[in-house]
Amino acid sequence: MAARKKTPGKTGGAPGKKGTAIKKAVKRANTPGERRVHASDAETVREITTTAERVHDSIAKGGRPDLALPVRALSNVSYDEKRGYLEIGKQRKVRTLSVNTVKSFAQTLRLMSLSKELVEGNDFATKREAYYISKNWDDAKFDDQVESDATMDDIEALFSVSSINREQLRFYAEEHSGSVSGPLIVVDRDNTGRVARIDCTNFGSGSYSVPNSVEELDFETSADFVLLIETGGMFQRLQSHRFWERSNCILVDMGGVPTRSVRRFVRRLSDEFNLPVYAFVDCDPYGIANIYRTLKVGSGSAAHVNKFFCVPKAHFLGVTPQDIVDYELPTHELKDVDVKRAKDALKNDPFFKGHPRWRSALEQLIEMGVRAEQQALAMWGLNYVIDEYLPRKLENPSQFLP
């Protein structure tokens, strides 16, 4: 293929042929019970009703009802490697009905009521639709979508103690989730209950898109691991060259910070089939401290749902700061904002504070003063990443960063 007159220092030695390409019998999740970690629709409706009745009773008795919401901030978050995710703490903010809070209190209750209608009608609303629906509420109209989104977050936080999340309340984001290729059958149903068996090896030059809510999907797979990829361009390369066949893995395009549904999708694969998960991202503070950190342990601002929306078994395959040296990758200079992000992670992020190997890697990156993209490997030939880089890495997963 492309010009390859130079090769990086460590290219000697073809990767050993591991057993990864051997086809195995399709595995079905052998712990179906564990999958339903979330509340059922009936439980969701019951929780909404109970909360509303409590408010109603309080008012009926002449009291001032309140809602106790978990504080969602890094200051109320802890990380324990054994639990595996950023866990929300016990701090609560109590919202009491008063003259000042009556509108937001009413909006919260109306949005909860909408959620109940949606669950009972087997429908959903996008975040934007939920905002527009309020335009037909006399005194409780939201002024803009920022308001309705914030109220939705509060409601999710309120119900998270009962293991109910936003998707189960039937409020969906509009974002495009990731794409998937490889030895995986997704069993899905549409609104009418019709079953679709989706074979993720059978998309020609295309791929499968993860839907907005993945809780009701079933899976069958014979894969050995999941490989998560930051950029659509790299995913295209691995997908079109059937890397998933060669390495018997499921490829997932994250397209930047993985959406909640991608995180949940991969988490379920990881839990139900005991599959290792490897992340292949750019070597820069954003790739490490935002994309990878969010994938593995969740985020600070949504700590109330991290329990479900992260993949604690994930490991960091690359690109590592040391790879920049070993593979003589073309780089870009770190900007001030990059350096700030890396230093913030070292100083304030419980995840990085808990992992000495990550601290060293971030310090090395700051010291080098540069970043490198995963597609920079193309300098050594377009398919160097397939023929050399990934096989060599996959020989030693124990070397991956935690």
Added chain:
Amino acid sequence: MAARKKTPGKTGGAPGKKGTAIKKAVKRANTPGERRVHASDAETVREITTTAERVHDSIAKGGRPDLALPVRALSNVSYDEKRGYLEIGKQRKVRTLSVNTVKSFAQTLRLMSLSKELVEGNDFATKREAYYISKNWDDAKFDDQVESDATMDDIEALFSVSSINREQLRFYAEEHSGSVSGPLIVVDRDNTGRVARIDCTNFGSGSYSVPNSVEELDFETSADFVLLIETGGMFQRLQSHRFWERSNCILVDMGGVPTRSVRRFVRRLSDEFNLPVYAFVDCDPYGIANIYRTLKVGSGSAAHVNKFFCVPKAHFLGVTPQDIVDYELPTHELKDVDVKRAKDALKNDPFFKGHPRWRSALEQLIEMGVRAEQQALAMWGLNYVIDEYLPRKLENPSQFLP
């Protein structure tokens, strides 16, 4: 469903049951010959070789070789409704090899050489990969991707006179293309030639993603028309409620300005099956002058490829400025940038200048001073769009804006 105590003025009268839901036999493209409007791989390689030989011969004779590139700007573009797209004119800029241009001349030739390798090796490079590959070129390295992208645009313009486009030169963008649902079978092949038959009614809660290059796809469909949708949220609603079944149409999520591959995908459906194409977008200058205009007649900056990458048969279903009035939609104020965009379109855009009905609609929008999103219809109930708005509109496609 959601609160619907008010309804807009014109909601009376259920839409007539048209014959759209009647299943017809699957149609296959009856003009397969017309589909291959583009050059074959062999022709692409021949064109590259011929161009390179011309440059080489000129140098060998002691001359100064040049490359004549079409000028890509609105000033070199015309619109004729019968042709149906913004057509590039005859202005050329000639790049002659000199001391000042030697590097960019060399880069152009090396990128053409890479393209030839890619076609011959049945591979592709993303725009970013092409940039990184140059890092292994001694004196012709690109300093940043803006440079390599611009050179790639020049090469595409150069070869566009031979009906060869960037995708056929095997340079792909990294963007996520649109999603598709409905009565359509896509027949695709992967790099190994394996055939995949993809049934776009069988994705459960998900949908099919349009790949980056669609020229080699084959289609089978029984649909009556194609409905293009601006936002992922509205697409989700129509898709999950199987609007494609009720109206026997193919739903396509554009996700903003449609990518080249989405435009080409829909164009082929429109040409080969003689399908009407309707666009359902936000009512704002961006939705009208960027999204819809680019869909229907292409763009000014890429006028050299508009011939293939637009859908002249498209019509504008809504949301129209008059819909804002008729359906009493919640609105946002037009910002200065919106007003400027609309005025620019009226003054400078050959498409809008050529259509009096569009001029009136844009003037009405500027006069009203507001914009409305398609999801604003949710004010009248989440599924008002499915039960009322779209069926009523689809009774009179002749009323759609041109």
